[in-house]
Amino acid sequence: MSFNNQTLDHLKKLCKLECSPEEDQNILESLTRILEYITQLDGIDTDNVKPCRYVLQGMMKNQMRDDEVKDLLSREQFLANAPDQIGGMIRVPPVMKNP
Amino acid sequence: MKRLHHLSALELRNAFLNGEVKAVEIADFFLKRIQKNNKPLGAFLSILESRALFKAEALDKKRAQNKPLGKMAGVPIAIKDNMHISGEITTCASHFLNNYKAPFDATVSRLLEEEDAILIGKTNLDEFAMGSSNENSAYFPAHNPWNLKCVPGGSSGGSSAAVSARLALIATGSDTGGSIRQPAGFCGIVGYKPTYGRVSRYGLVAFASSLDQIGPMTATVADAALTMEVIGRYCPHDATSLDLPAESYPLSPELEPGTVIGVPWQFLQDLQPEMKANFMASVDAMKQLGAHVVDIDLEVLKYSIAVYYILATAEASTNLARFDGIRYGVRSKNAKNLDEIYEFSRQEGFGREVKKRIMLGTYVLSSGYQDAYYKKAQKVRTLMVEAFEKAFAICDTIMMPVAPSGAFEHRSFHDPLQMYLQDIFTIPANLAGLPAISVPSGYDKRNMPLGVQFIGPQLCDVSVLQYAYAYEQSTKHTQIPPNYV
Numbered sequence: 040m041s042f043n044n045q046t047l048d049h050l051k052k053l054c055k056l057e058c059s060p061e062e063d064q065n066i067l068e069s070l071t072r073i074l075e076y077i078t079q080l081d082g083i084d085t086d087n088v089k090p091c092r093y094v095l096q097g098m099m100k101n102q103m104r105d106d107e108v109k110d111l112l113s114r115e116q117f118l119a120n121a122p123d124q125i126g127g128m129i130r131v132p133p134v135m136k137n138p
Numbered sequence: 139m140k141r142l143h144h145l146s147a148l149e150l151r152n153a154f155l156n157g158e159v160k161a162v163e164i165a166d167f168f169l170k171r172i173q174k175n176n177k178p179l180g181a182f183l184s185i186l187e188s189r190a191l192f193k194a195e196a197l198d199k200k201r202a203q204n205k206p207l208g209k210m211a212g213v214p215i216a217i218k219d220n221m222h223i224s225g226e227i228t229t230c231a232s233h234f235l236n237n238y239k240a241p242f243d244a245t246v247s248r249l250l251e252e253e254d255a256i257l258i259g260k261t262n263l264d265e266f267a268m269g270s271s272n273e274n275s276a277y278f279p280a281h282n283p284w285n286l287k288c289v290p291g292g293s294s295g296g297s298s299a300a301v302s303a304r305l306a307l308i309a310t311g312s313d314t315g316g317s318i319r320q321p322a323g324f325c326g327i328v329g330y331k332p333t334y335g336r337v338s339r340y341g342l343v344a345f346a347s348s349l350d351q352i353g354p355m356t357a358t359v360a361d362a363a364l365t366m367e368v369i370g371r372y373c374p375h376d377a378t379s380l381d382l383p384a385e386s387y388p389l390s391p392e393l394e395p396g397t398v399i400g401v402p403w404q405f406l407q408d409l410q411p412e413m414k415a416n417f418m419a420s421v422d423a424m425k426q427l428g429a430h431v432v433d434i435d436l437e438v439l440k441y442s443i444a445v446y447y448i449l450a451t452a453e454a455s456t457n458l459a460r461f462d463g464i465r466y467g468v469r470s471k472n473a474k475n476l477d478e479i480y481e482f483s484r485q486e487g488f489g490r491e492v493k494k495r496i497m498l499g500t501y502v503l504s505s506g507y508q509d510a511y512y513k514k515a516q517k518v519r520t521l522m523v524e525a526f527e528k529a530f531a532i533c534d535t536i537m538m539p540v541a542p543s544g545a546f547e548h549r550s551f552h553d554p555l556q557m558y559l560q561d562i563f564t565i566p567a568n569l570a571g572l573p574a575i576s577v578p579s580g581y582d583k584r585n586m587p588l589g590v591q592f593i594g595p596q597l598c599d600v601s602v603l604q605y606a607y608a609y610e611q612s613t614k615h616t617q618i619p620p621n622y623v
Contacts, residue, residue, distance in 0.1 A: 090516030
């Protein structure tokens with residue numbers, strides 16, 4: 040397994056995250072070290088082991104509820120934290136181009 | 139009466155209920171302590187002065203009118219700044235959330251305030267609770283009240299520094315891989331991580347949802363038990379909240395006859411001599427109380443850090459996808475289109491450690507690698523849950539140190555992996571969903587506090603607090619740091 044600049048560029052696209060060249064270098068070095076460390080798991084026999092998806096096996100149950108509309112947060116409260124807004128809505132740059 | 143900061147939360151509450159002190163005097167006293175000490179300690183990111191005084195006045199009025207008062211009446215409590223208090227700023231110690239005003243209460247904040255606590259401030263942390271030293275706070279690092287050159291631990295380092303220096307008598311923490319217990323150990327206080335799901339995570343900004351658990355950080359075990367009575371409740375807003383009745387936590391200085399303590403000696407074989415001596419003394423103290431000690435096999439725990447850094451970062455990478463610069467938080471001024479809003483806002487808003495963990499998490503979940511990393515780690519996690527189940531078939535509680543050393547100095551670790559390895563003794567309880575507590579166990583040669591952990595089977599929160607209480611009462615290691623007496 041190799042982890043290089045190309046992998047890093049691919050990851051940055053996947054998680055929508057830009058980094059400075061200095062950060063890139065630092066992240067590349069750290070991740071290489073960490074990935075090397077976690078290869079220690081390779082040697083463990085897990086052939087007949089189920090993955091742990093919920094840790095309290097005895098307590099697992101679906102928490103179902105009726106799909107009711109509730110008044111939890113007003114438009115005003117919600118928009119109070121929006122970085123940009125217009126006419127009671129959040130404003131973003133155009134996402135579609137004119138034909 | 140003793141000076142207010144020399145009282146436990148329980149004692150202070152009773153003093154208020156008996157009319158020995160007014161709530162306004164309490165709020166005023168602790169606000170002054172914070173103002174005097176916060177600059178060198180860096181414990182608080184915000185001080186809720188008007189909220190605290192408003193609540194205190196209301197409490198005094200309630201008392202004068204003989205109205206019923208709550209279990210936390212008059213107790214000054216600090217909230218870690220990754221938990222919401224409606225109308226107050228929640229930063230998660232990240233520039234991404236510089237001005238984020240919480241539109242609702244975390245269940246924990248609500249329950250504490252309903253029981254008449256005085257919420258006094260929001261405490262510092264590693265950005266988004268990612269770190270073990272508080273050095274990853276985007277604002278300023280917190281410092282250890284026992285020696286300002288040392289870290290207070292992390293990620294709940296502001297909370298541990300605040301309680302250790304008695305700027306508040308209780309603080310909330312969140313624990314994903316030891317973020318309550320390790321800072322508690324480093325600062326000489328009690329830190330309790332309950333069974334996964336015992337305390338609602340509603341209103342806690344998520345880091346790794348299958349591991350995160352909120353708990354109390356206090357001066358005494360009795361105060362941790364008191365806090366659990368208030369916050370250990372089922373909450374319909376958190377799908378993983380345990381639908382069980384709230385517990386009461388009776389505490390006795392004596393151990394039940396026949397108590398068996400398990401110690402994973404093989405797993406602890408690399409302990410430094412000083413740490414080993416301290417730990418052995420703690421085990422001996424429990425033997426003196428009548429406990430029988432057995433050796434248990436938890437060899438699989440040596441893989442804890444590898445498993446943790448796969449699962450925690452995978453979950454973090456998905457949880458932190460919501461920080462997109464659209465609905466809240468910072469939006470980059472340099473962005474010209476939608477993609478750039480995401481990419482630049484995240485670049486400018488997140489610190490280096492957060493970016494690193496998002497990248498690692500994205501990698502272990504990415505196509506072609508998911509089975510080799512993520513699924514493999516989930517399977518090894520199953521082996522750990524099973525190993526603990528087997529161990530608890532022959533013992534009632536497990537003792538372990540909190541960390542491989544006492545608090546280290548700032549900037550001690552340049553290699554992140556070396557820093558991660560410091561969490562080897564705390565991560566296992568998160569991976570297996572177990573209740574675990576850190577209790578002061580003495581001091582090292584530098585006079586820095588050390589801690590010991592008691593870990594119990596899932597859902598056995600009551601007995602873990604009981605073992606910790608018996609230990610605390612027989613050893614009495616807790617002290618206020620010299621400069622804050």
